[in-house]
Structures are given as structure tokens and as C-alpha cells.
Amino acid sequence: MPQAPGRLTQRDIARLAGVSQTTVSLVLNNRPDAARIAPETRERVLRVIRETGYAADPLARRMLKQLNQILGVFTYEPVFPSTSADFYYPFLRGIEESAELSGCDLLLFTSAPVQDGIRRIFHENNRLRVADGCVLLGRAIPSAELSRLVTEDYPFVCVGRRDDADGLAVPYVGADYVSATAEQVDRARALGHERFAFVGPGAVAESSADRLEGFRRAAGEDTLQVGVELPDPVDRLERILAAGATAVLVDFLSDAVELTEAARGRGLRIPEDLSVIALGDPTTPVDAPLDYTGFTIPRQEMGRQAVDLLTEMLHGQATVTQRLLACRPVEGETLAPPPRH
């Protein structure tokens, strides 16, 4: 008797009620079309079920449907980090919220080994397929892993826009940084700004590349861009002023803070002498001295919709697998008309 004691099955119920297991199952899922059970039989079965407190084993149930109602969450860093908490949690909150609504459990792939500081999806014994599908979270995701996922036809959705991997479209729910950034440039232009500068790492990840793209589109191709080649904020400020820029768009908030301090050290007031626009709320905790003008990223909504999209894909209902959400402009205190000469 290998059966765990006390675990009732439909067979037990059937025996007690003097019917077959099939009948028990039919009574339980009484489907309107095939209600082929006599009322008194049904009542007898239900009584036994009530008396025994029987509950169907959800595992066996789910085995027949092909979906396990398990959604994977893969993060390229620990899920519960001390750092970059501000970056991850809003996404995760949205993911959790939507998973709860759709009755799915979330599987965190903590078993993925860390190599060179980040987790790897594909490794000896990867357990991706334990889940029905997976949400991928991370600033930069190796395109090799992405293309393999697509090739293997594994259902997944990235949080954040991704370039095609090996020419294959990657499903994602991202934020429209291109438009959001261009919009900020236009806004500054409307105030009278004519020369703009961009501070950011450049096209290292899609999110940064999109901001740069939006900047270039709105400000012009040949406009100043300051990146990692000039790490010192004082140097950066020099360069920006030398170029005659009156409005600076900054990718990372920490860079904006540094730039602000450099400006103050030089006796410049923000925004009267120089406007600073932050392209998104902080990804790492930052003590910002100012309330920066710019936009916020709809992180929680991105998480929500990523799960929604994945669920649709799993049910074969998804037609469009790439979604961009709009960012919300933020009225801060760091944008003003340019200084008059």
C-alpha cells in the first residue's frame, strides 16, 4: 500500500458511492452539455464527497490540460537584491499581480548558476521547461540566449524592448524610449532651446540605444553625445558648454546628479543656466538633489502586460508579440527656457 494514508482519490469516492470513477469525475465537473447523471446518483456521490472532504488532486488535473499554470521568472541577477531593488521590484510587482489574476504560480529560477556575475539560462541541466513559459528580466540579455529561445520555440516574453536576435523577432513588452526621449527634446525646443547634448553610455543595451535614437531623431544626427569616453562630470560639463548646448538629456539619473554638482561647482544654476532632463526614473537608489524633469517608466504595467502577453501566447491567442508602452512625462524643476545672451 504505497498510497499516502489519508489521500483520497476518485476511486475511493466511487467505491463508497457504488459507482465508477468516471461517474465521480462527471459529477464533479458537471458540465451542462453532458449531464448524463441521474439526480439521485449525483446526490449520492456529492454526499460522499462532502462527508470525506475529498478534493481533486490539482496535479493530476493539470496533467491532462497541457499547461501547468507555472510561469517562470528569469532574472539575470538575484531576484531579491539589496542593490537595484528600485529597478526590479516594480516589474516584479506587476508580474506578481498579473500572475495572481490569471491563477498562475511563479517559478524563480534560482537554480541557474551564476557565471561571470550573471546567471545563465542555458546550462547543463537548465530547468526552463519546468515552467509553461517564462518572463525574462534584465538590463541586457545576451542575444545568443535570446536566439536560442526563439529557435527552440520556447514561449517567453522579455520585459523591455529587444533587438532581433539572429534575425528572429523577440517577444517583449517594452517602454517607448524613442518617442519619450524625442518628446522631451521637442518640449525643450518649444521653450526656446536650440542646441542639445546627450549624456549616456550609447548603444550598449536596447534601452540606452533607444534613448539615443530618440534624441538623434529629434535633435539632429550631429548633435553632441557624451559617453563613457569622458567619465569625469566636470569634463563632460566643459564639453557640453563648449558645444553651446543649453539642454542636456541624461540617460542615467546618477549621471544627472553628478552633472548637477559639477554645474553648481562652476557657479551655474539649474535650470536657469542649464536645463537637465532625466530620461527615466532611477534604476539604482540615488539621492537626487533636485526633482528632475523627464519621464517615468511604466514598470509595473510592463510587468503586468508581460505576463498577459505570455499567457496569451500560451493559449495561442497572441497575434502581436511586441508591445511598446508610453512613458509618462514628469514635470520637474530642471527645465526652463535657455539663458539669454
Place this chain on the structure above:
Amino acid sequence: MPQAPGRLTQRDIARLAGVSQTTVSLVLNNRPDAARIAPETRERVLRVIRETGYAADPLARRMLKQLNQILGVFTYEPVFPSTSADFYYPFLRGIEESAELSGCDLLLFTSAPVQDGIRRIFHENNRLRVADGCVLLGRAIPSAELSRLVTEDYPFVCVGRRDDADGLAVPYVGADYVSATAEQVDRARALGHERFAFVGPGAVAESSADRLEGFRRAAGEDTLQVGVELPDPVDRLERILAAGATAVLVDFLSDAVELTEAARGRGLRIPEDLSVIALGDPTTPVDAPLDYTGFTIPRQEMGRQAVDLLTEMLHGQATVTQRLLACRPVEGETLAPPPRH
């Protein structure tokens, strides 16, 4: 063809490797006793598995009562909340850390429906058994659910000490609040304090009951205890002073902050006129005006050891299933010798 696209089965692997499903299963769970597979066959199968990224369906595995390297995490509130983040995350970080070390994935039971503001473990279609075992997280856990878990012989570990449920011992990894609190009283006594007061909700949850117990044990049974029946901090302060207490031990940090403000409003200095001891670091984000003397709760370590204990239980190695960890005293600035009359 009802098969979900992309879900590989052992049959697929078998076909690709030119062997039977049985062989695939044997290779996967290579058990030393019955490992009668030729090395080259084994290698061939393993190669196919690597190439396809196959992973066994956790539900099917669990149906045959096997371990899945999946540990459940049940929280009575959302895992990624905006509030009480400070309360949960250290535990979760420890849990994640230990799960990663033991090569397990974490399953968040987001599918549990919310009733009356908290999640329920047991409901129609509870999916507890998808995981090998479960870590339970929450300030107060309904003892009905605990006793049912114990009765059903489901492997689980609570984070935080729990009373017996229906006379059944509950496995836990908790913090020794009794000793930690008593130690604080003794420390104050060593400085000259003779009369103590306790501010807290009383025995509503085990964690609070233990603090009160530690207080009574060290300060005496008939010492003043102020709880919810006197919610106003000013009233509380009156009562405390009237009782002649010179040191107050406070359960919740937020209450300590309120009390501090009431004392200031009355012209009292802390700690010169009144010593305040906080029994644990904040569970909700609080702007503390002072660096409170008291102790910190080893939350991360509790999370780690909860997973460790669960893992041992799953492998039948756990002898003691209840563990109490010591709290670390904190030198703050709110404890001083009592005022001289």
C-alpha cells in the same frame, strides 16, 4: 494533435536518441544500483537532452512522489509589496540565497486566492504539492492551516516561531525574542534601572508574545504593560511615568517613534530622562529620529536556515525541526542610566 507546441517529453528524447522512454528516464535519474545503461548510450541520450533543453514535467514527476528541486514559498501577502518591503525582503534574500546554493528553484504561490485580505493555503485547487516542500512567511499564520499542513504530513517550515497547532509541533526557524528581550531588560537593570514598562500589542502573534514573555521573565510579572487599549502615545507616556518606569521596551519601532515624540512634547530628553529600547528593527519603513538601542533580527539568516531545514526534512535528515536564532544587540543612543531624583 493536442500537444502544446514546444513541450518536449521523454518520448521525444527517446525518439531522437533512438532508445526507449524507459532508457531516457533511467539516464536522467541515474541511480547507482540500477544504472545498467552503456556509457555510449547514456552519452547519446544526454547529448539530445542538452541540445533540446529538455526538463521533466514537474507535475508528472510529483504524481509519482518524487523530488523536483522546487521549493514553494508561501506568503500571506504579496511577495513584492510596496509596503512592508523591509519586513519581507531580508527573509526572501536569505531564502533565495540558500535555494541557489542547493540548486533549487523557488515557486511563489501567487495562484492562492486572496480572501479577507490574506491569501489562503487551502482552497479549491491548492497547488502546494507542485513543490517538494514549502517555506511559510507571515506575521501571523492561521493555526487551522498549520495543523492541517502537519496532519497531511506536508513538508514545510515556518519563518518565525510558531505555537503548536492543535497540539502538533510546527517546524520553524525563528528568532529568540524571549532571550533577546530579557537581555535588554537586564542590560538596563545593570545601568541602574529598576522599574520597566512594555509597550506592545501583547500576545497577538507569537513574535509579540515572546517579547512580552521575555519582558515579564526579566522585569517581573506585575510590571506595567501598555497595549492597544491605550492607543494615544501621550496617554501611554503618562501611564508609564505614573508607574515610575525609567526604561520602556517597545515592540514596534513605530510605537517607539511616537513615544519619543510624546516625550519631547513634554520636555523630556531621551535617554537622559527616559530610556527607550526597541525590540527589533523596523518591520515597516519608518523615519526614526533616533538610533534606537535594542536588537536586530537575523532575518536573512532565518530565511537561509529555513530553506536548509526544509531541505534536510525532504531528505529525511532533520532530527530537530525547531530552531531559534539569537538576535544581535544594537548599541543605540536611547539607553542611559536612569535620572537621579
Place this chain on the structure above:
DNA sequence: TAGAGTGGCTAATACGTATTGCTTGGAGCA
């Protein structure tokens, strides 16, 4: 050369449930 032993693999089965046909007995009708 028969028998025993062994290595290497597979067929069959079990887990608990949902679903698809099939059986049975009886009623309705010509």
C-alpha cells in the same frame, strides 16, 4: 552443450483525473 549468469535494454504498469466512446436496458413507434 546445457545451464547459469550478466549486461543492456524495453514493455508494461502505476500515479489520479478527464474524456471518448461503448454498453445496457427500456421506451416509443411502425
Place this chain on the structure above:
DNA sequence: TGCTCCAAGCAATACGTATTAGCCACTCTA
């Protein structure tokens, strides 16, 4: 009587995996 039709229920099967009990070909022993 012969036929259809229907209600009521059941046997059989499928889901994906682990395990048990073999089967087969070969080698070693006597």
C-alpha cells in the same frame, strides 16, 4: 416483432514520468 432513440453509466484511454519485470544476446562454467 423489428427498429430507432434515449438516458444512465461504465470501460478504456490519455497525460508524462518512474519503476518493475522481464527479454535477448552473449559469456562463463561444468
